[in-house]
Amino acid sequence: MRSEAANWNRPSSGARLAAYAALAFMHVPVLVIILYAFTTDDRTYAFPLPGVTLHWFSVAFARTDIWDAMRMSLGVAALATLGAIVLGSLTALAMSRTRFWGREGITFLLVLPIALPGIVTGIALLSAIKLAHLNPGFWTIVAGHTTFCIVIVYNNVVARLRRLPQNWIEASMDLGADGWQTFRYIVLPQMATALLAGGMLAFALSFDEIIVTLFTAGHDKTLPIWFFNELFRPRERPVTNVVAVIVMVVTFIPILLAYYLTKPADER
Amino acid sequence: MSAVAASVMPAPGVLRRSATFLYRRPGLYLVLLLVPPLLWFGTVYLGSLLALLANSFYAIDEFTAKIVYQPTLATFKQVVTQPAHIDIILRTLLMAVAVTIACACIAMPIANYMTRYASPRAKALFYVGVMLPMWTSYLVKVYAWRLILAKQGILSWLLDSVGLGGALDTLLRLPGVGGPSLSSSYLGMFIVFVYMWLPYMILPLAASLERVPVSLLQASADLGARPGQTFRNVVLPLVLPGLAAGSVFTFSLTLGDYIIPSVVGAPGYFIGMMVYQQQGTAGNIPLAAAFSVVPIVLIMIYLSLAKRAGAFDAL
């Protein structure tokens, strides 16, 4: 009886195995990509790899179309992040303190671009572009990206601001600082890590974005768009893999950094 | 007296005067903060949604292939009456439901193990391990599966080496599920969908499971229930909100996706692909718009069902 009571909460070894196997399985595809970037076979996706080489990395770095697309992606991501930081922070500053009429409406509005499927946002933006007789291209991509990056920055910053005790602001004003000074000396330093983290997440999201971008890009190509096209008319398959590794690294690192930045200080 | 001199305030400059002006008018301050973001959202996003709606009420002139700016329900009728279109909608819906169920079934043991049995260190490992794929580029993951599922790719090699190659071939010959290869079949698509959205199901589920008090499980065991019974009768009803929340993600993400059906797809169209196609080569934006209203409606319906199951409390 005693041993049964102790065992009631112990998992079967099968359950433990299954759980760990599933966890490992979730990482297999990423490892596969990295693996295939080194293959010598440039016609098929045959496994096992016939040979291993670094050749494709140099090929990739020599191709101008890849660099053009990379530049476009970086440019879009930088501008979208900037826009998201400004607009997201303004919203966060407004929403973190007082209760006001329409507050919930604004939260709902901010989440909408991420809550509705990408194609809806994409086709909506395209409809607006066509109706306004604009040319889809770099600026329309930036506009789209900024819109759904705002909520990312907002979430990070508002969470941080809500943890800021009200009496720090009162203490600052009590000692002679007006609103601007209090913001500069007290609020902004406290907000900084959240702002940075939100910005990095926004950057990663923008760099990786494909679904909405395909609708708003016109003839311009971001790196994901280049990649997507390659999937149907591949020229040199392993080069595609090399680009995949690059995309992975560029999007993964900011997210990892953002994760560490937003962990509470005692857990780091 | 030095005490008096030291406490004299400096004459207020413009900056300070503006600060005091705003301090006394918190309403104005709020408005000033919110005007830029709301203006942006209003024009760029809400404006776009309105444009979408507007476009769905227009139609394309069949001869000139230009948009006729006259409100009509013809495009909507096209979407819901043409058999090919109904096929598309049903196919997408079916896939979304299948993926949701599969994700729930796979996520449950993982989440259960993670929250209930794993040591604190193992639990941290699991959480990070589940989040890592979420942080990896979407397109890269899809592409990776294309590699894995390809003819002569990793998966077929794996199955061949354990002698199940023949089983795979038979599976691929099934109508409706199979295709020329795994990487162009509904089965392959299904596998990729499940893989992609698994973390989105695991995390809310795990959060829900964490909230089930251990004392309830102990009470159930104390009263004689075996682990399976406890799970069915005690745990499952309590984690329904978490399941509902996760299912909202898997359902809506599958419903609207067009990348995965294109990359790992069978010939049959999905809603997302329809939308993408129609605005692209066909230039038939009204049809694309009307088509995209369908997932919006379906998701709204699903959301209201999920809300009843408590999904929003679990998020």
Added chain:
Amino acid sequence: MTSAIEFRDVSRIYGDVRAVDRVSLTIAAGEFFAMLGPSGSGKTTCLRLVAGFEAPDAGTVLLDGRDVTASPPYERDVNTVFQDYALFPHMSVLENVSYGPRVRRAARAEQRRRALEMLELVKLADLGERKPSQLSGGQRQRVSLARALINQPRVLLLDEPLGALDLKLREEMQVELRNLQRRLGITFVFVTHDQGEALSMADRVAVFNRGRIEQLDTPRALYTHPATAFVARFVGGANVVESALAQRLSGHSQPFAVRAENVRVMTAGAALPGDAMHCPGTVLDVQYHGATSRWLVKLESGEMFAASSEANAMTAFNPGAPVTLVWLRSDAVPLAAATA
């Protein structure tokens, strides 16, 4: 002489709660003033109204005779020591203390000099480079004191400054604050719920209850002549005799208060001194407080009475013993007839 702080009919309302209900008071320059009361009585809100963190819904607040009702905190010559100190964690101790001169655009060297001066005053001169998280509670309190005094304000506000300290530290700080105030000569206003603290430190005390001031007086007057039943109970825990019982004991229906130390416990039926009031009852409990003992006696009519005396002054009465409570007529302090 204009008062340092004046409230004229000030009210602050949250929804339908009157946190501060038409309060008027005057605090003289150089006074050590205490606002005493239970939580929710409005004392902290009043302090915040002086500091400028909240604006009154009615009435005027004046500092040095000037109407500051609409002035933001940074325009008032008032500084605050917060209950949880509110030190800025991303700044060092020195930077925290020099914050005032810094936002007033003093030169860097000047900021440093004045900050060090202040830290000397609170005896923390060598902790300038530390961060607040590295300090003890008592040290943090001194830093917040130094930070509040560096601007040499006319008025210093302290919000429950000693609540977080242990007993010994609290007693030390009480003496230090009192000395500091005398040295600086500025007005101190502090908020507390501890009546012992208020009585021992302040020149005058305002007793708050439910948004109103029930009595504003010197500590001695509050103790010996409480005006209302609430003040009688809150300050020193006196026995309050309500109208009905008062009628039976004294012949008038006006309620009155009797301090426990003025009540003697005698055996039932013993000879009573002249000019005394008396009342029979049964001993409920005896509490030993070291130097004194405290008897809780239940009267026939059901009320509870407390009597205390030096430990060996009265013969021991055990719980259940029938006794008579006796006190001099002159020790009965009449209270306002309003309900407590």
